[in-house]
Amino acid sequence: MKIRCSKAILVNALSALSRITPVRAAHPILSGFMMFTKDGALVLQATDLELSLTVTVPAEVESEGCAVVTGRHLTELIRRLPEGDLTIQLMEDIQQLEVLYGQASVHISTWAVADFPALPSLPEQNKIAMEGAKWKRILRKVTVAAAPQEVRPNYAGVYIQFQSGKLKLVATDTYRLAFLSLPYQEEMPDFTLFVPVRPLGEVNRLLDDDQQLEIFWDQATIGFQTKIFTMTARLMDSQFPTYEKVIPKQYRLRIGIDKELLSATLERAVLFNELPSQQAVVDLKIEEKVLIISAEAAQVGSIREEIPLDSAEGEPCEALFTTRYLLDPLKVIDQEKVSLCLNGPREAAVYLEDGEESYLHLILPVRRLTDDAGGAGA
Numbered sequence: 001m002k003i004r005c006s007k008a009i010l011v012n013a014l015s016a017l018s019r020i021t022p023v024r025a026a027h028p029i030l031s032g033f034m035m036f037t038k039d040g041a042l043v044l045q046a047t048d049l050e051l052s053l054t055v056t057v058p059a060e061v062e063s064e065g066c067a068v069v070t071g072r073h074l075t076e077l078i079r080r081l082p083e084g085d086l087t088i089q090l091m092e093d094i095q096q097l098e099v100l101y102g103q104a105s106v107h108i109s110t111w112a113v114a115d116f117p118a119l120p121s122l123p124e125q126n127k128i129a130m131e132g133a134k135w136k137r138i139l140r141k142v143t144v145a146a147a148p149q150e151v152r153p154n155y156a157g158v159y160i161q162f163q164s165g166k167l168k169l170v171a172t173d174t175y176r177l178a179f180l181s182l183p184y185q186e187e188m189p190d191f192t193l194f195v196p197v198r199p200l201g202e203v204n205r206l207l208d209d210d211q212q213l214e215i216f217w218d219q220a221t222i223g224f225q226t227k228i229f230t231m232t233a234r235l236m237d238s239q240f241p242t243y244e245k246v247i248p249k250q251y252r253l254r255i256g257i258d259k260e261l262l263s264a265t266l267e268r269a270v271l272f273n274e275l276p277s278q279q280a281v282v283d284l285k286i287e288e289k290v291l292i293i294s295a296e297a298a299q300v301g302s303i304r305e306e307i308p309l310d311s312a313e314g315e316p317c318e319a320l321f322t323t324r325y326l327l328d329p330l331k332v333i334d335q336e337k338v339s340l341c342l343n344g345p346r347e348a349a350v351y352l353e354d355g356e357e358s359y360l361h362l363i364l365p366v367r368r369l370t371d372d373a374g375g376a377g378a
Contacts, residue, residue, distance in 0.1 A: 001035070001065025002089035003042050005057055007081055007101075010042075013055040014075040016206055016229075017046040020053045021071045029115045033074060035088075035097075036066035042088075045119055046071060051199055052119040054230040055206075065090045068111040069097050077106060120232050122225060123218035126191065128167075128184070132226070133209035138169060139200055141180050141332045141359055146197040147173035158200055159240040160193040170243050171197070176325050177243060177362040194240050195222055199233035206231075247362060248348060251341035253286060253314035257307060259338045262291075263330045265305050269295040270323045272303045278324055281366050284349075285318040286342065295323070310337060317342040319349065319365040329361035 017033055025031040025048075034045040042059040045052070067090045077099065078086070087100040096107040139158070147155035152173060161168040167184040170177065203224045207213055216223040223232045266282065272295040273280035285292040289309045296302040319342060329351045330338065339352040345365055353359040 001037055001067065002062040002087070003037060003059040004062070004085055004087045005042055005059040007078060007083055007086050010057055010086065011075070011078045013044055013057050014071070014078055016055060016202070017044055017053055018071055018075045019202060019205075020046040020048060020051055022048045029068070029111060029117070031071055032068045032111055032116065033071040034066065034068050034113070034116045037061045037064045045116075047117060047119055049117065051196075051202075051233045052231065053202070054119065056228055063089075065092075066113055067097055068113050068116045069108050070111075074108060077108070120221060122216045122223040122230065122232065123221045124216065125218040126188070127214060127216050128186065128188070129212055129214045131209075132207045132211040132213050135213050136204050136207055136209070137334075138180055138182065138357065139204055141361075142169045142171045142178040143197055143200060144171075144328045144332055145173060145176045145178035145361065146171040149196075149198060154236075154238040156198070157194050157196045157236045157238075157240075159243070160195060162188060162191050164190075170240070172241070172243065175322070175364050176328075177246060178329070178360075179243065179247065179362075180357060180359045182357040191217075192240075193217055193222060194236040194238065196233060196236055199224070199231055203231060246348070247360065248341070248343055248350060251314065251350070252343050253312065253317045254339060254341045254352075255286060255291065255309050255313075256311035257291060257309055257338050257340060259330055259333060259336055261307055262338060262340075263327060265293050265307060266323055266327050266330075268305070269293055269303050270327075272300050273297050273323075274299060280323045281320055282323045282326065283318065283320050284326075284342070285316075286312065287316050288312075317344055319345045321349065321363060321365055325363045329363075333359070333361075 021031050030048060036043050040061050042057040043054060044057065045054045081101050089098050091098050095110050097110055099106050142158055146158060149156040155173050159170040162184065165183060166181050168181045170179045206229050207226065211226045214225045220235055221232055222235055269282045270277055270280045274297040283294045289312045291307045291309055294304040333351065333353050335353055341350045341352060348362045348364050351361040
């Protein structure tokens with residue numbers, strides 16, 4: 001094998017593969033990358049047996065071949081090389097990969113190709129397609145509410161449902177819930193999937209706005225494919241909660257407010273807390289078309305700001321919330337004017353975004369000692 005390719009393009013592909021390989025691999029071969037030539041390009045693969053990624057890198061192929069090399073060392077080496085084109089060739093007699101750059105060269109030991117596990121093929125049972133920019137936008141809106149894998153693994157995913165001509169995506173960490181619904185014109189039977197958030201995040205990193213993304217699935221596996229990459233992952237087998245039950249049917253108060261003004265005020269309020277910033281709380285109080293935001297910490301001080309409302313329909317409300325949970329939806333809502341609905345100190349608040357893509361983001365208030373415990377996914 002001998003190829004010539006751009007260092008910049010290669011390092012991007014290697015970085016993506018590095019996020020797939022396990023930090024402490026049960027089998028050493030899983031920390032390696034498979035490299036081979038195909039159709040005049042360089043193909044790179046990595047897997048942790050749960051998630052698999054194949055990336056195609058444009059290259060000038062002088063001779064065909066394949067090799068497996070340690071992923072971390074190859075990635076860090078290529079990242080440290082000067083910009084420009086590289087020549088990579090397999091020296092089969094000594095079982096090493098030679099990387100030539102400028103007037104210099106390095107050698108990396110290779111592993112047995114036969115030991116690298118075969119990657120699963122794309123499931124062919126079902127398929128949908130979507131423009132890259134659209135997929136990335138809707139995924140960002142729901143994954144913000146998914147639980148971290150290391151904290152609540154059974155909620156570290158996105159529930160995808162197709163029903164009556166609509167594609168629905170839902171995620172929750174039981175303290176908040178994001179829901180998005182959009183029309184999907186192509187004919188297909190109803191289905192439900194529970195997809196781990198990790199591969200979804202990796203797809204969004206790899207996907208360009210102008211690429212067409214194809215999504216394949218069966219009962220156990222989901223696959224994503226563009227002209228540049230292919231990814232497969234196991235679906236989650238845990239049961240997603242009946243989310244419809246926790247979405248309020250009506251609201252005591254609905255307000256309209258400028259998104260940037262609300263976000264800037266909350267960013268200041270998060271500083272006035274004795275808790276870590278991720279756990280900081282803020283008080284929201286609405287009186288006569290004014291939103292009063294306040295927070296207080298004995299060792300820091302206090303803040304109280306009033307924001308004029310564009311609209312207010314309903315009765316006055318007050319509730320305490322985790323500041324980060326109020327801030328996160330504002331980073332993914334597209335509209336400049338935000339609709340926020342409240343139901344008092346014990347019931348969930350909801351951001352609403354209307355349009356062809358219907359979006360809501362539910363946030364539970366911080367309960368007082370006298371309140372009952374509960375969760376958005378309960």
